[in-house]
Amino acid sequence: MPNEPLVTIAINNYNYGRFLGAAIDSALQQTYPHIEVIVVDDGSTDNSREVIAEYGDKILPILQENGGQASAFNSGFEASRGEIICLLDADDLFVPTKVAEVVEALQENRDRGWCFHPQQWVDAQLNPIPGGQKEVGLSAEYDFRGPLKRGKLNNYLPPSGLPATSAFCFRRSLLEKMLPMPEIPILSDNYLKFLALALTPGYVINRFLSIQRIHQNNAYTDRNDRFKTTARIEILTAYWMRHYFPEAIWTFSNNCFANGIAASWKSGGLVGDSRDWIDKYLASTPWRDRLTIYLKSVYYYLQ
Numbered sequence: 001m002p003n004e005p006l007v008t009i010a011i012n013n014y015n016y017g018r019f020l021g022a023a024i025d026s027a028l029q030q031t032y033p034h035i036e037v038i039v040v041d042d043g044s045t046d047n048s049r050e051v052i053a054e055y056g057d058k059i060l061p062i063l064q065e066n067g068g069q070a071s072a073f074n075s076g077f078e079a080s081r082g083e084i085i086c087l088l089d090a091d092d093l094f095v096p097t098k099v100a101e102v103v104e105a106l107q108e109n110r111d112r113g114w115c116f117h118p119q120q121w122v123d124a125q126l127n128p129i130p131g132g133q134k135e136v137g138l139s140a141e142y143d144f145r146g147p148l149k150r151g152k153l154n155n156y157l158p159p160s161g162l163p164a165t166s167a168f169c170f171r172r173s174l175l176e177k178m179l180p181m182p183e184i185p186i187l188s189d190n191y192l193k194f195l196a197l198a199l200t201p202g203y204v205i206n207r208f209l210s211i212q213r214i215h216q217n218n219a220y221t222d223r224n225d226r227f228k229t230t231a232r233i234e235i236l237t238a239y240w241m242r243h244y245f246p247e248a249i250w251t252f253s254n255n256c257f258a259n260g261i262a263a264s265w266k267s268g269g270l271v272g273d274s275r276d277w278i279d280k281y282l283a284s285t286p287w288r289d290r291l292t293i294y295l296k297s298v299y300y301y302l303q
Helices: 017-028 048-053 069-079 098-107 145-149 172-178 190-199 226-244 246-267 274-283 287-302
Strands: 007-013 035-042 060-064 084-089 114-116 119-122 140-142 169-171 202-204 210-213
Touching: 007 017, 007 069, 007 098, 017 035, 017 048, 017 084, 035 048, 035 069, 048 060, 060 069, 069 084, 084 098, 084 172, 098 114, 098 169, 114 190, 145 190, 145 246, 169 172, 172 190, 190 226, 190 246, 226 246, 226 274, 246 274, 246 287
Parallel strands: 007 035, 007 084, 035 060, 114 202, 119 210
Antiparallel strands: 084 169, 114 169, 140 202
8 A cells, every 4th residue: 555654553551451461462463564552551550561561662651640541542642653543442452454444444535534443342251242333334434524513413323333442543633633632530432432523524444343342340331330420421521522622513512411411310410520510511501502401401311
């Protein structure tokens, strides 16, 4: 492939030493040759840093105090040199052809700022488990900017749905608009995912190009207390998306915010300082929008 771009694989890790070596190996074993692998260890207290040391100069380690996933994203991007950046959670894996397929998809059209794909769910021992996304539909270009500006997304999603962190790949020019992101501990990958969709067209490869472990220590996926977690994530994500990109995502942010309020009702109440973030959000919201938000919160609560 002419003009093959450098691709950064940025691995974020916190106390996943038992999985980290496999994640690093999956990055280093890509069929695409022009890569750099950055591992951000976010203040682990297990054997993660010993695992990292074993790889020597095959990877670029960043060893920082614990600041949360958003902090790890920021640090990894700041150290990166790639024209394309692929994110990888330390408990997940890339299939060997992932980077090659992503590069091909993004290089076909320079306007594409992102590339996503479904992930195969496995348990901690890599045994396939039911649930998650499906390899369905054709790989295709998508442009969600119009639907997101109108606040609607579900009816426009690809058959495989939207993925989590280890299926995120971005052109550098897009990440430069979105990072650094606010370093709020529970601000999730939804911030990057929805902003990417709101800012540029992209491409969905409907094949499993990464493997997502589902286990008892997952930070978010398949949690029993998902309503409490969802409430805080949706409220914070909505606040910061609208704060930095109001023109692109105002209405969609309001809908996320309403979903966060509904989730807090379902969970039995707000967690931590969520009430403060709600007050900040509503303080900058016109009264007509506030009314719409509460009506939608009731609707989401009843679903």
